[in-house]
Amino acid sequence: MKTKELYDEFLITSMVGGFEPIEIADATDTKITGTDGKEYLDCFSGISVVNAGHGHPKVIAAAKEQMDKYIHTCTYVYYQPRAGELAQKLAEITPGNLQKSFFGSSGAEAIEGAMRLAKHYTGGNEFVALTNSFHGRTYATLSITGNSGRKIAGGPYMPGAVFSQSPFFYRCPWGSKTEEECGEKAAKALMETIKLHTANNVAAFIAEGLMGEGGLIVPPDNFFPLVKQMLEKEGILFICDEVQSGFGRTGKMFGIDHYGVTPDIMTMAKGIASGFPLSAFTARADVGDAFTPGSHLSTFGGNAVSCAAALANIEVLQDGLIENSAARGEQLKAGLIEMQGEFPIMGDVRGRGLMIGVDLIKDADKTPNTEAAAAIKIACREAGVLIGVGGSANVLRVQPPLTFTADNVDHVLATIKEAMQGINTELA
Ligand SMILES: Cc1ncc(COP(=O)(O)O)c(C=O)c1O
Numbered sequence: 001m002k003t004k005e006l007y008d009e010f011l012i013t014s015m016v017g018g019f020e021p022i023e024i025a026d027a028t029d030t031k032i033t034g035t036d037g038k039e040y041l042d043c044f045s046g047i048s049v050v051n052a053g054h055g056h057p058k059v060i061a062a063a064k065e066q067m068d069k070y071i072h073t074c075t076y077v078y079y080q081p082r083a084g085e086l087a088q089k090l091a092e093i094t095p096g097n098l099q100k101s102f103f104g105s106s107g108a109e110a111i112e113g114a115m116r117l118a119k120h121y122t123g124g125n126e127f128v129a130l131t132n133s134f135h136g137r138t139y140a141t142l143s144i145t146g147n148s149g150r151k152i153a154g155g156p157y158m159p160g161a162v163f164s165q166s167p168f169f170y171r172c173p174w175g176s177k178t179e180e181e182c183g184e185k186a187a188k189a190l191m192e193t194i195k196l197h198t199a200n201n202v203a204a205f206i207a208e209g210l211m212g213e214g215g216l217i218v219p220p221d222n223f224f225p226l227v228k229q230m231l232e233k234e235g236i237l238f239i240c241d242e243v244q245s246g247f248g249r250t251g252k253m254f255g256i257d258h259y260g261v262t263p264d265i266m267t268m269a270k271g272i273a274s275g276f277p278l279s280a281f282t283a284r285a286d287v288g289d290a291f292t293p294g295s296h297l298s299t300f301g302g303n304a305v306s307c308a309a310a311l312a313n314i315e316v317l318q319d320g321l322i323e324n325s326a327a328r329g330e331q332l333k334a335g336l337i338e339m340q341g342e343f344p345i346m347g348d349v350r351g352r353g354l355m356i357g358v359d360l361i362k363d364a365d366k367t368p369n370t371e372a373a374a375a376i377k378i379a380c381r382e383a384g385v386l387i388g389v390g391g392s393a394n395v396l397r398v399q400p401p402l403t404f405t406a407d408n409v410d411h412v413l414a415t416i417k418e419a420m421q422g423i424n425t426e427l428a
Pocket of ligand 1: 135137
């Protein structure tokens, strides 16, 4: 495989568990084809990016039309129509009174910008985040990432980053018997963390609308409403990180839409343009206005081709794909839950829309079963189905393009079942 040799020789890589042994020749809708001609059903979407499918014709057409006019002029020096139009669209589709956007190129860049904006607006300089969270690989975003495995050999990290236990019901830190109790305990713990472990100068609390890399953790229904109420009393902003859970992924436009809560700032990337590099953060107008001339800029941010692609992408998503994500997600979840009876290592099936995880365990103590997850992923790939793995490398992640059909779901279920039948699925 020629590209593997080039990677080994000339690329800096650090992929956990090594690369998938596939050299890409083509990717169309839900199908990826290798240079050896082998075809795969894509259930990982380039890490949850191509929500409208690989190379959606309308997204491609919009990008091509823009490329024929101009590609880059710098959105923050000259007025660039596509950026204006996309910002207006984001104000329309984000919850409540979120209105003003800033564009960057990556998820981490959006979060760094949102953090800076929160500092400007509040005058605070501390951030509270959740354990199991993931917010990116830059210095500040890794500092607020609550997953020590991602931070090895990178410290010391940014001061003023504090963590509170995540509302992870299946492995509830308080041993709660109901999701509601777990959500309430987590909200109280967050406020205690702020009181006990900060210098009372918190700019923002940041959390994902559905925790992706941490293992598809769905915060209980009462968590965000309780937290938002408490934060408002303290004058602390809520930044909702929708980088992974946005743009129809969870069966609604954004993960936070399931809670009826309006954050003060929302961060977006990945699915925003189904593959074109673009990110954004959208804030309440008064919060957005806290930046003064010179406060913030991004050379590539809001690239005209990416913005044009995003506008077409959002239209495609709104034209039935978000509903499809919800329906196919229910079908997938129901099939996996049915399988749980047959395979005891399938400890938990969770998620929303086409953002579904299977928590594999070894024993009654729910010890993460990383070996089984690796084996299932390989068996699925060999059978032509690409899935991801997350959490403590023990959670199977099924996050396909939102164009997934009922037949695609049945095929994935049958493939996972066959893979399970090939390994020891009894608890120790
Ligand atoms: C929730 C969340 N935030 C931020 C990021 C970082 O995004 P990027 O890799 O585009 O910088 C990710 C990436 O996986 C993510 O899942």
